[in-house]
Amino acid sequence: MSEIWVVAEVPAALNELIAHAKGLAEGEKIIALTFSQDAAQAAASHGADRVLCFEGGQRPEAFVDQIIERAQAARPTAVLWGASRRDKEMAARVAAALDAGLVSECFSVKRNGSEFTTERCVYGGLCVASEVSQAPFMGTLTPKTIEAPAESPAVGIEVISGGAEKCQVLEMRPSKSSSNLGEASVVVCVGRGVSKREDIELARRLAKKLDGEVGCTRPVAEDLHWLPEENYIGISGQTVKPSVYIGIGVSGQIQHISGIRDSKTIIAIEQNENAPILEAADYTLVGDLYQLLPTLLDALKA
């Protein structure tokens, strides 16, 4: 066991994993497993000692059997996976085949010899679980928990072809919209307390005036489809870290709060004083949003 593997479908995740691997390595070489030339080149020029590029499959999952075989032969000390859904599927399949543990969405990994200690969120983000695994360690790692390493002289890329599987991909429809919520300095969040689709305009006006972005809770995106799914905030959606977050008719269930925890100031407009958002907020405007929000917009001349 003298290797640490990093595996992810996208280059940004791969580079972060290399940084994590560098922090954990005790003499092990860092091997990057990639599924596109872009990702292979990124890994090759950001500190991986060896880069494999699996090519010719319809999708990364087509190489799971090959990864399992290689892992059985090489017995890496640790395999660090990205946290995209493809990465998660591959990780769980490889872990099952090797009868290995797998810690999901770790935001921190520390090592002491053959012992790996991880931290991750449980109960919708209410708690952090600290857990210990013995090598061989496997984990999917939350993105943006480390700086990517600086560029370094590139190593060569070994191309591996093949990729067979029983699933047949019929179509891939790339998502059109993307969201800037993660970088926004002000986030105005629409909750189900907003009773009509047109009223999102009120949130838009506020966001525009404050130079911010509009986000929403999950039901506003997934049940009502009033805003694109890329706009919902929380443990299963976007994580935001603005200087000011303003929730409008947001009750503040734990799964939503997990996504706004790193906001500097949290403001809520909420009529129910028992809603959990009041405990998570710095300031709550208690009352009917249909009175408070127009008054606020007037006062701001928004």
Add this chain to the structure above:
Amino acid sequence: MKIIACYKWVLDEADLKVEAQSRRLLTGRAKSKISEYDRNALECGVQLIDESGGEVIALTAGTGGAKSSLKDALSRGPAEAVFVKDEIMAQSDPAVTAKVLAAAVRHIGEYDLILCGEGSSDEYSEQVGIRLAQLLGIPVVSFVNKVQVADGVLRAERKLDGGIEVVQVQLPAVVTVLPDMNTPRIPSLKQILAAAKKPVKELNLAGLGLDQAQLTAKVRRQTVLGTVMERKGIRFRGEAREVVQQVLTVLNKEGLC
């Protein structure tokens, strides 16, 4: 078509509290429930059967406490339930749970489709359904929000980070479902009463041929502590104009107006 829908009996996270000083998790007052996404899995199974005939078996592995889940699960439409009961499930990790479910599925025997929630609302490891497929040596289609079955072929839409992937695969297979797959039914009184008469098969781990080594969790939990968030918790009440005046002062301090 024979469908196995797996579910986990979990603490309702809405009832959980954290003790501010010690950051200890307080579970004393918490009720249990069928994990949210597993309800979508059960619903998905029942809808497929409504369309093309067959039956759904609800499968759960848990401690004795999970017995109370059976009636709830059965009132959602499955014809029978299989309950693997062992106190060891309290210390299980995804590796162990998947092995237990795989053994139970082999015990059930014939099946066309296995449905699991994409992750559980307590641990949310998003692994069990995927591991289960691997252990059974059948394909998995993960993170699905649309399915169709015709002539033994499953067609599904996976919601991935980069977009929607449409895949097709020959059954048997495992599908892990997302919450926007469907809206789980709220059982009627009649369905709840009928559930009490449906068959339940109880299994134990020794009977499934699983030994201690297979049942030892790979990941050992050290602590579970509440996440801390220091907030001011100030409430502005009164006339809209006064309330707004106070928040303007806050926005002004932030340099926003």
